Amino acid sequence: MIEIEVEAEDWTDAVDDVEAVVERAAVAALGTASGGVVILLTDDGTVRDLNARFRGKDRPTNVLSFPAAEVPGADPQPLGDIVLAWGVCAAEAADQGKSLRSHLTHLVVHGVLHLLGRDHEVEAEAEAMEAEERTILAGLGISDPYELPHDG
Numbered sequence: 525m526i527e528i529e530v531e532a533e534d535w536t537d538a539v540d541d542v543e544a545v546v547e548r549a550a551v552a553a554l555g556t557a558s559g560g561v562v563i564l565l566t567d568d569g570t571v572r573d574l575n576a577r578f579r580g581k582d583r584p585t586n587v588l589s590f591p592a593a594e595v596p597g598a599d600p601q602p603l604g605d606i607v608l609a610w611g612v613c614a615a616e617a618a619d620q621g622k623s624l625r626s627h628l629t630h631l632v633v634h635g636v637l638h639l640l641g642r643d644h645e646v647e648a649e650a651e652a653m654e655a656e657e658r659t660i661l662a663g664l665g666i667s668d669p670y671e672l673p674h675d676g
Contacts, residue, residue: 531566532610542639549629553636559603571609587631606635630669
């Protein structure tokens with residue numbers, strides 16, 4: 525089950541059918557895995573507060589993933605929550621010359637993969653996670669998010 529909460533209206537103003545975009549990305553990233561995911565589209569202030577409280581970093585970031593604890597008797601088990609910051613995500617998309625829709629899709633895929641246990645703390649894990657992201661995104665018609673833009 526995927527639940528999407530839009531707390532910052534900037535998301536719905538900027539991305540047509542934002543909830544459908546997020547759900548499509550989450551479903552693709554989940555693949556055959558089952559479990560509940562809550563995705564919150566919010567503002568930089570909310571993400572800054574969460575980042576400070578849970579990671580000791582007093583600044584907003586693009587996406588945070590919070591794996592869920594096991595819930596006895598729940599079937600399927602909840603996987604966790606993903607929180608995305610409007611301002612950071614919009615600025616990154618603009619800086620990288622990408623549509624916000626494509627960048628949001630990438631960050632949702634990235635967040636879901638974290639909930640599934642993927643990580644990028646060491647180089648080998650980062651390469652494997654990025655390869656998995658590229659494959660999922662290609663299936664959604666999104667180009668490689670790690671490819672640097674070429675100067676014409």
